[in-house]
Structure formats: structure tokens, C-alpha cells
Amino acid sequence: MVDMFLDFMLGPMRGISQFYFEYQLIFNSIIVGIAGYFLVKKEKNRTSRSRKEF
Numbered sequence: 001m002v003d004m005f006l007d008f009m010l011g012p013m014r015g016i017s018q019f020y021f022e023y024q025l026i027f028n029s030i031i032v033g034i035a036g037y038f039l040v041k042k043e044k045n046r047t048s049r050s051r052k053e054f
Helices: 004-024 024-053
Strands: none
Touching: 004 024
């Protein structure tokens, strides 16, 4: 029953979602890694600016 509703609502996107669910661990790891990189980069820039003020 749920599968029928998903086919109706997602339509052609159903194939893409199946691919995503198969490789979900890889995709989520990449996204978390990129977010972590930008957080560290932002923190590094903020601390280097505060050191220049003194």
C-alpha cells in the first residue's frame, strides 16, 4: 500500500530515490564531511581574525 503511494507521489523520481537509499551511507558521509570542513574553516578564520586584533 505504501509502495503504491510512493510510486504515485514521486513518479519518475522513484528511481533516483532507490539509488540514494542504496548508497545513503556514502552520500550522508560526504555531506557531513563537507559541513564539518566548512565549520572548521569558519572557526579557523574567526580565531585568526581575533588574534590579529590584539
